[in-house]
Amino acid sequence: MISMFKPKRVIFEEKALDYKMGEDLFYKFKDEDVEILYSKSGRITGIPGKDSSQMYGEGKNTLVVGIRKSLKFESCKPSAHYQLPIVSGCTGMCEYCYLNTQMGKKPYIKIHVNIDDILNRAEEYIEERKPEVTIFEGSATSDPIPVEKYSGALKKSIEFFGENDYALFRFVTKYTDVEDLLNLKHNGKTIIRFSLNSETIINRYEHKTPSLEERLLAAKKIGESGYLLGFIIAPVFLYEDWKKDYLELINKIYYNFRDLELKFEVISHRFTKRAKENILTIYPNTALPMEEDLRKFKFGQFGYGKYIYKDEDLRDMKEFFKNNLTDLFGEHSINYII
Numbered sequence: 001m002i003s004m005f006k007p008k009r010v011i012f013e014e015k016a017l018d019y020k021m022g023e024d025l026f027y028k029f030k031d032e033d034v035e036i037l038y039s040k041s042g043r044i045t046g047i048p049g050k051d052s053s054q055m056y057g058e059g060k061n062t063l064v065v066g067i068r069k070s071l072k073f074e075s076c077k078p079s080a081h082y083q084l085p086i087v088s089g090c091t092g093m094c095e096y097c098y099l100n101t102q103m104g105k106k107p108y109i110k111i112h113v114n115i116d117d118i119l120n121r122a123e124e125y126i127e128e129r130k131p132e133v134t135i136f137e138g139s140a141t142s143d144p145i146p147v148e149k150y151s152g153a154l155k156k157s158i159e160f161f162g163e164n165d166y167a168l169f170r171f172v173t174k175y176t177d178v179e180d181l182l183n184l185k186h187n188g189k190t191i192i193r194f195s196l197n198s199e200t201i202i203n204r205y206e207h208k209t210p211s212l213e214e215r216l217l218a219a220k221k222i223g224e225s226g227y228l229l230g231f232i233i234a235p236v237f238l239y240e241d242w243k244k245d246y247l248e249l250i251n252k253i254y255y256n257f258r259d260l261e262l263k264f265e266v267i268s269h270r271f272t273k274r275a276k277e278n279i280l281t282i283y284p285n286t287a288l289p290m291e292e293d294l295r296k297f298k299f300g301q302f303g304y305g306k307y308i309y310k311d312e313d314l315r316d317m318k319e320f321f322k323n324n325l326t327d328l329f330g331e332h333s334i335n336y337i338i
């Protein structure tokens, strides 16, 4: 069982202490067995580590309490209009994680104390697009749940969007500390998706994340709380017993959630050359399947290409998920399978 995230060190950006949340967190951590550091300039230094693996591990144990300076939101196509920048980084250590290439060598977790400014800015974006509905994604560069008890950012965001007729909010998580999100006034405006995988893949690659059973239990609480609920099955790996394992997963979901309307997103494993290099410096002995010869190279939108499964394998995988999900949950439950 994954217990609550307790950082080894907390770095406060100096200006964050001018905010009530920053001040409260300072007094909270001051009395605990946690190293406290400060950053005057906003540059984050003081995270130790002699080699890539150590720096990575220490980064994952570091919480930065800071300010979101830029209030220009990144776009988040195709699933949402904007990223909502409430948290960056994640305490998990999934070997394949897309954040491994994005967060630098010491991937600390950062929360923003100026959440009110962030939500006010979201309001402006909503006004600009009215009467169209604007969708915000809360987990584009993070898993926000492990630090929610420190930031309260999801709670605020869920209630903020709950009151707005022209906005929707969504985020995805592998984590299970959802108690603070139950019984909020979400008004059906937030969809929470849980990221799942076969137990083989969870045990092999998703270090420091909750088990499948724990995730399903948390999803159940979220569903019972009236939220829209979805599952992301990703990344799907085509290993020897993949059909048996993923069928077991789909059946478990059915068994637990047959009465709810669910949405599924299914994403096959892919990697870029850069991601492979980064993963190999952090996990030199990784068993992740990243042999270029066994994949098809696909040019990407942003000028770099990725290695996806070969056409025939991908067809097989898509058919498998389409048939099994349709059988149990209906065709309308599938958002996409890629």
Ligand code: SF4
Residues within 6 Å of the ligand: 089, 090, 091, 092, 093, 094, 096, 097, 098, 099, 142, 143, 174, 206, 209
């Ligand atoms: S839980 Fe998600 S964001 Fe966190 S390390 Fe794993 S894949 Fe990355």
